[in-house]
Amino acid sequence: MKHKIYVIRHQRPGSTVGNCVAKEEIRRTKLLYNRIRVLNIEKVITCEPNETKHIRPLQTASNLCSLMNVLLEVCKDVYMLPKIVNANILIVWHHADMEAIINHYGLENSFEWPEDDYDGCIIINNNGWQYQNNFFSREMNNTCLSILNMNF
Secondary structure, three states, rough: OOOOOEEOOOOOOEEEEEEEEEEEHHHHHHHHHHHHHHOOEEEEEEOOOOOOOOOOOHHHHHHHHHHHHEEEEOOOHHHOOOOOOOEEEEEEEEEEHHHHHHOOOOEEEEEEOOOOOOOEEEEEEEEEEEEOOOOOOOOOOOOHHHHHOOOO
């Protein structure tokens, strides 16, 4: 796959009213957007909320899509994610399913997303995958940016 898959978790739990995200979350989403816009994302995918999956990934993904002017695709589970990737995609999901996402793309591993990491990103390409724990932090540096062009 010549394209990359960027996998992030939903953003920090905050005060929500119904399906609306608090103002501080909108500001956070704008910061994420400023980091993401250089990635040439053409598709954003998130998980469908249900009795075991809360709405936070959908909130994060839909707010990002609004800023990016990209349509949002919603999947029932990890196994519905596309196997063939024809563009750079962003997946916004629950952190507990990250190992299953990596495995879905044929990259067997044992990975547990840190519970308190909201700034991390898994990057998957044809050479494997890599986890960058501070990918979206304000302290993002040239090391993180260089990962965008790496073939790991």
